[in-house]
Amino acid sequence: PNPPVPHPRYKPxxxxxxxxxxxxxxxxxxLLGMVFSMCGLMLKLKWCAWIAVYCxxxxxxxxxxxxxxxxxxxxxxxxxxxxxxxxxxNPQPMSPPW
Amino acid sequence: MKNLxxxxxxxxxxxxxxxxxxxxxxxxxxxxxxxxxxxxxFEDVSEDxxxxxxxxxxxTEDDEEEATVELEGQDENxxxxxxxxxxxxxxxxxxxxxxxxxxxxxxxxxxxxxNKDPITIVNVPxxxxxxxxxxxxxxxxxxxxxxxxxxxIIGKNKNNRLAHAWFNTHRELLESNFALVGxxxxxxxxxxxxxxxxxxxxxxxxxxxxxxxxxxxLIQLKFLKRQDLLNxxxxxxxxxxxxxxxKVTMNDExxxxxxxxxxxxxxxxxxxxxxxxxxxxCSDKPKSGAKYGLPDxxxxxxxxxxxxxxxxxxxxxxxxxxxxxxxxxxxxxxxFSGPKLMQEEGxxxxxxxxxxxxxxxxxxxxxxxxxxxxxxxxxxxMSMVIYSIDKAKKFRLNREGxxxxxxxxxxxxxxxxxxxxxxxxxxxxxxxxxxxxxEKERIMxxxxxxxxxxxxxxxxxxxxxxxxxxxxxxxxxKVKAM
Numbered sequence: 181p182n183p184p185v186p187h188p189r190y191k192p193x194x195x196x197x198x199x200x201x202x203x204x205x206x207x208x209x210x211l212l213g214m215v216f217s218m219c220g221l222m223l224k225l226k227w228c229a230w231i232a233v234y235c236x237x238x239x240x241x242x243x244x245x246x247x248x249x250x251x252x253x254x255x256x257x258x259x260x261x262x263x264x265x266x267x268x269x270n271p272q273p274m275s276p277p278w
Numbered sequence: 279m280k281n282l283x284x285x286x287x288x289x290x291x292x293x294x295x296x297x298x299x300x301x302x303x304x305x306x307x308x309x310x311x312x313x314x315x316x317x318x319x320f321e322d323v324s325e326d327x328x329x330x331x332x333x334x335x336x337x338t339e340d341d342e343e344e345a346t347v348e349l350e351g352q353d354e355n356x357x358x359x360x361x362x363x364x365x366x367x368x369x370x371x372x373x374x375x376x377x378x379x380x381x382x383x384x385x386x387x388x389x390x391x392x393n394k395d396p397i398t399i400v401n402v403p404x405x406x407x408x409x410x411x412x413x414x415x416x417x418x419x420x421x422x423x424x425x426x427x428x429x430x431i432i433g434k435n436k437n438n439r440l441a442h443a444w445f446n447t448h449r450e451l452l453e454s455n456f457a458l459v460g461x462x463x464x465x466x467x468x469x470x471x472x473x474x475x476x477x478x479x480x481x482x483x484x485x486x487x488x489x490x491x492x493x494x495x496l497i498q499l500k501f502l503k504r505q506d507l508l509n510x511x512x513x514x515x516x517x518x519x520x521x522x523x524x525k526v527t528m529n530d531e532x533x534x535x536x537x538x539x540x541x542x543x544x545x546x547x548x549x550x551x552x553x554x555x556x557x558x559x560c561s562d563k564p565k566s567g568a569k570y571g572l573p574d575x576x577x578x579x580x581x582x583x584x585x586x587x588x589x590x591x592x593x594x595x596x597x598x599x600x601x602x603x604x605x606x607x608x609x610x611x612x613x614f615s616g617p618k619l620m621q622e623e624g625x626x627x628x629x630x631x632x633x634x635x636x637x638x639x640x641x642x643x644x645x646x647x648x649x650x651x652x653x654x655x656x657x658x659x660m661s662m663v664i665y666s667i668d669k670a671k672k673f674r675l676n677r678e679g680x681x682x683x684x685x686x687x688x689x690x691x692x693x694x695x696x697x698x699x700x701x702x703x704x705x706x707x708x709x710x711x712x713x714x715x716x717e718k719e720r721i722m723x724x725x726x727x728x729x730x731x732x733x734x735x736x737x738x739x740x741x742x743x744x745x746x747x748x749x750x751x752x753x754x755x756k757v758k759a760m
Contacts, residue, residue, distance in 0.1 A: 230419045233419075234422070237427075238426075238506060241426075241430050241503075241507075242506055244478050245476060245477060273413040273414070273415060274415040274419075275415070276415055
């Protein structure tokens with residue numbers, strides 16, 4: 181084991197922001213969540229709104245710490261609003277597709 | 279509360295509708311006054327219809343007819359008793375006569391019995407039922423969300439614990455070998471933070487530097503996505519393990535020029551396809567390492583045999599055989615530039631930058647169900663890394679090997695240039711055209727006519743010279759050819 185040299189070198193190389201290597205899951209889920217929540221709002225489909233909530237949760241779980249929280253929060257709020265609006269317009273419980 | 283309100287509204291509407299028909303009766307008492315025997319049936323019938331209609335939301339036509347029949351009948355009587363206005367002012371003011379109303383006894387009965395059959399009880403809509411059972415799908419969804427959140431918290435904590443366990447085991451070794459352990463790039467001075475840098479809920483980084491011969495070492499703890507429930511479920515189908523990826527960047531003078539890799543066959547096949555340097559320099563398929571005493575699971579990819587010979591010394595073989603199950607791949611390369619970039623044909627005008635690197639990928643034992651104790655078993659692998667750094671520094675190719683290596687690199691560069699020749703020509707062409715255009719614009723913009731003329735002449739002369747040069751070259755080539 182070599183003794184450590186007294187002149188340490190520089191900082192981490194910006195941890196490779198190589199777009200090809202990055203996991204695209206949080207971005208896809210974000211987009212999907214927004215699409216589903218718009219569907220749920222426009223077409224008044226409850227299951228769309230619920231799936232949107234799930235998508236935004238998944239996107240949050242997979243996100244990188246460097247990512248903007250505003251984006252995450254906005255998609256989350258949109259999906260919650262989609263669910264609430266669907267229920268206000270039509271308080272009937274969701275019917276299963278089968 | 280809301281449900282109750284809606285229920286009341288729903289009841290009120292048909293009730294008020296039925297009330298409109300019986301407008302003639304200003305009080306409910308009016309109905310009760312007709313307590314004569316002859317009206318006994320009517321009373322019951324009218325009471326029934328009045329009380330039934332709020333509950334039966336659908337009223338049949340027969341019902342309406344019966345109501346109007348009764349109205350007329352009772353209108354006639356009312357005029358004798360009351361001066362209340364009627365909407366149908368057709369009442370005959372005949373004195374009450376038993377015989378006249380005989381027929382009516384049957385009719386209401388008949389129509390009443392007819393009515394009883396077609397009465398349908400409407401299903402009250404589910405949301406008015408005022409029970410939670412009808413919302414079972416919603417409850418299911420919310421339960422699912424709660425389960426996801428629970429899994430997120432549990433998974434995050436587990437990854438955190440694993441990372442810190444790893445770091446605690448390796449801290450001593452790292453600190454004895456590197457002057458700077460842990461840096462997140464935010465401080466101006468290079469001071470050791472002594473902490474892992476959390477990039478994600480499942481990826482932790484550690485930058486170490488300050489050692490002889492290497493620029494620095496980046497350790498990435500790539501754990502499984504335990505915080506994502508979908509991933510957890512997917513892993514139940516397809517088991518995977520946590521990985522520790524170590525990338526050592528070497529100084530230019532400390533490593534000779536060679537490309538070499540060792541690892542599991544599957545990993546090497548994948549790397550050979552993906553990695554730029556391995557695909558260009560190591561053309562053969564991965565060879566079995568049995569010749570050197572390595573277990574069957576490991577294979578070797580190398581630029582030339584001499585490199586393999588040099589790399590596979592006793593200690594390295596010892597490391598590789600003992601920890602074969604934990605090793606995914608080991609790659610030493612002076613032309614390392616990362617995975618092949620998927621670029622369009624037109625954009626590739628320059629070779630990607632290369633760096634002398636040693637790349638190690640280790641699998642954490644446990645195949646997903648790791649506990650913090652498993653991290654201790656990775657410690658000897660870190661010693662292997664340190665040993666490899668020193669080895670890479672010491673290992674030098676002999677003259678033949680060096681010549682071969684240089685030839686290989688020249689070949690690769692040539693191939694690349696040939697491929698991009700067309701693109702580079704086009705790029706040069708477009709650049710020339712742009713220059714011409716810029717010149718022409720300048721000439722046009724010159725207000726002074728004299729200057730314009732002069733510039734034009736200068737441009738013409740330049741073009742003539744170029745043409746002459748080309749002709750000279752062509753002549754020379756022709757002469758040479760002859």
